Amino acid sequence: xxxxxxxxxxxxxxQVSRRTALISQSAHRSCLNTSTAMPTEVLVAMFEQCVLAxxxxxxxxxxxxxxxxxxxxxxxxxxATSTPSLWRIIRLDTQKYDIRNRYASSLYMFRxxxxxxxxxxxxxxxxxxxxxxxxxxxxxxxxxLIGHSARxxxxxxxxGTLDDLFHRLRTVPSDLPLLRSIRVEVIIPRTSRGHRDxxxxxxAPNLRxxxxxxxxxxxxxxxxxxxxxxxxxxxxxxxxxxxxxxxxSSTFTSLRYCYLQIPYHTHLSSSEHHTLPQLLxxxxxxxxxxxxxxxxxxxxxxxxxxxxxxxxQIGTVADHLLAAIxxxxxxxxxxxxxxxxxxxxxxxxNSTALxxxxxxxxxxxxxxxxxxxxxxxxxxxxxxxxxxxLEVLHLLFREPPDEGCIFSDMAxxxxxxxxxxxxxxxxxxxxxxVIRPPEASDMRISATVNTFQRLLGLEKCGLVLLGSxxxxxxxxxxxxxxxxxxxxxxxxxxxxxxxxSDWLYExxxxxxxVGMSExxxxxxxxxxxSK
Numbered sequence: 001x002x003x004x005x006x007x008x009x010x011x012x013x014x015q016v017s018r019r020t021a022l023i024s025q026s027a028h029r030s031c032l033n034t035s036t037a038m039p040t041e042v043l044v045a046m047f048e049q050c051v052l053a054x055x056x057x058x059x060x061x062x063x064x065x066x067x068x069x070x071x072x073x074x075x076x077x078x079x080a081t082s083t084p085s086l087w088r089i090i091r092l093d094t095q096k097y098d099i100r101n102r103y104a105s106s107l108y109m110f111r112x113x114x115x116x117x118x119x120x121x122x123x124x125x126x127x128x129x130x131x132x133x134x135x136x137x138x139x140x141x142x143x144x145l146i147g148h149s150a151r152x153x154x155x156x157x158x159x160g161t162l163d164d165l166f167h168r169l170r171t172v173p174s175d176l177p178l179l180r181s182i183r184v185e186v187i188i189p190r191t192s193r194g195h196r197d198x199x200x201x202x203x204a205p206n207l208r209x210x211x212x213x214x215x216x217x218x219x220x221x222x223x224x225x226x227x228x229x230x231x232x233x234x235x236x237x238x239x240x241x242x243x244x245x246x247x248x249s250s251t252f253t254s255l256r257y258c259y260l261q262i263p264y265h266t267h268l269s270s271s272e273h274h275t276l277p278q279l280l281x282x283x284x285x286x287x288x289x290x291x292x293x294x295x296x297x298x299x300x301x302x303x304x305x306x307x308x309x310x311x312x313q314i315g316t317v318a319d320h321l322l323a324a325i326x327x328x329x330x331x332x333x334x335x336x337x338x339x340x341x342x343x344x345x346x347x348x349x350n351s352t353a354l355x356x357x358x359x360x361x362x363x364x365x366x367x368x369x370x371x372x373x374x375x376x377x378x379x380x381x382x383x384x385x386x387x388x389x390l391e392v393l394h395l396l397f398r399e400p401p402d403e404g405c406i407f408s409d410m411a412x413x414x415x416x417x418x419x420x421x422x423x424x425x426x427x428x429x430x431x432x433x434v435i436r437p438p439e440a441s442d443m444r445i446s447a448t449v450n451t452f453q454r455l456l457g458l459e460k461c462g463l464v465l466l467g468s469x470x471x472x473x474x475x476x477x478x479x480x481x482x483x484x485x486x487x488x489x490x491x492x493x494x495x496x497x498x499x500x501s502d503w504l505y506e507x508x509x510x511x512x513x514v515g516m517s518e519x520x521x522x523x524x525x526x527x528x529x530s531k
Contacts, residue, residue: 040079047083047086051065057089057499059092060110066080084120087116089122089124090114090145091499092127094129095128095129095130099133107140114148117151120151121151121152121178122152123155125497125498126145128162149176150173153180154182157183158185159185159187163186166214169184172202179204179206181234183209183211185213187215187217190217200225202226202227204227208233209234210227210232211235211237230251230254233254234255234256235255239262242293242294246274249298250274252276254278256279257279257283257486262290264286265286268297274298274299275301276299279300283308285311288317288321291321295328296327300332301333301334305486308341309340310342313371314344319350322345323354325339325358326355326358336358337362339358341367342372343369344373344374346376346377347372347376349376351386352386360389361389362389362391363394368396368410369406374409382412385424388425391427391429392428393413393427394430394433395433396432396483397434397435398435400434401434402445408451414463418458418463429463429464430455431466431476432455432474433478446474447474448472456469466478
């Protein structure tokens with residue numbers, strides 16, 4: 001019995017020793033984890049890089065990096081929730097998020113995100129869904145952001161047809177001390193009840209980029225804008241009339257990029273000429289009469305890139321438009337190097353002679369359609385010395401080309417310009433793409449058709465095709481709205497404001513809480529917010 005008792009005592013002592021060792025190991029386990037042992041300032045720097053690289057950072061998604069970091073462990077939660085820089089970028093798309101039965105918790109999460117950014121400047125990218133279930137939530141979101149407008153650094157709002165929410169921007173206080181860029185897109189439907197025209201008058205000493213793309217189906221309810229025009233460097237606008245732009249154009253002393261989309265043509269009352277001394281890039285679309293009117297009233301001495309697109313088929317007025325471009329260059333004493341236009345702009349027997357006055361063109365983008373007569377334009381670009389210094393050609397098809405005649409004809413043009421028989425410069429680079437409707441966002445040009453194989457043959461001989469073949473389809477390095485390096489830089493700046501993220505185009509991002517109950521979601525987030 002004494003021997004047995006001794007063994008029992010020894011066993012109990014070993015068990016006590018084991019428990020003590022386990023407690024000690026547990027207490028020191030965090031010291032063995034490098035990331036946990038790191039100094040706080042190092043972890044903050046790591047966290048900021050993680051947030052910057054996040055491509056699924058929907059503010060209401062549990063996969064958004066700030067939420068992930070704040071739910072990993074107690075120390076990380078403390079650091080994440082007390083580091084405002086992790087929460088300064090706010091991305092929200094209520095089109096991709098099912099708000100039903102999640103209203104309270106979603107609004108609580110959004111408030112928490114705003115509060116955790118403290119007093120830092122914020123960048124907010126908001127796309128509002130039009131489902132009735134989103135209506136109240138959308139209103140709360142817009143009002144919350146307006147309440148923080150003094151902290152806006154970059155703001156982008158896409159309202160769809162929710163013009164009532166758009167008009168709430170009229171309540172934004174006039175003093176926006178930090179705002180550098182703002183973008184607003186909205187469609188005002190014919191059924192809109194309309195609003196009293198209270199001007200959007202903003203004092204924003206740091207504002208450099210502004211875009212107000214207000215598409216009014218009725219045609220007369222554009223809001224009045226009073227912005228610091230003289231300091232703008234980038235401006236995109238949809239004025240109702242050409243006069244609206246010309247009346248303020250003399251104030252654009254710093255403007256470098258301008259995009260105008262004019263919905264309707266009206267008689268031009270202004271006869272004055274205006275100079276925009278710093279404008280490098282000018283894009284304009286609308287009725288050809290409005291385009292002509294604006295071109296004929298401007299001098300642009302710094303202009304390098306000009307883009308136009310008309311609402312009408314312009315075959316019958318091609319000479320007028322091409323002559324206007326020539327006059328613009330001569331009047332401005334500038335050298336246009338990049339030109340984008342419908343292919344039918346060159347569809348006249350006079351095109352080569354008229355274009356001789358803009359022989360500085362080195363990069364050309366043409367918009368092609370099977371609905372337009374292109375035979376003469378093909379001849380001009382293939383067989384005559386039009387644009388003798390052309391080095392880069394971009395083809396943007398309005399419809400899928402596949403084996404259509406227009407695609408084959410353009411391949412003939414490329415072959416002729418790559419091995420020129422006349423005194424024109426040899427074509428060096430070509431890009432191809434097709435305009436994709438929203439319902440066919442994955443549409444691409446087939447790389448297996450015979451015409452495209454001809455281009456691949458030229459590539460083997462030295463022609464640079466700007467893109468690559470992926471699974472039998474052509475992927476251009478340019479999106480359909482981009483065709484110059486400056487375009488790519490502008491897109492890069494836009495995404496830099498919102499975290500270098502392309503999450504908007506990934507359908508799976510929005511519904512990251514599918515399958516979670518409202519009570520579970522609330523419990524998880526409330527636990528996080530309380531610690």
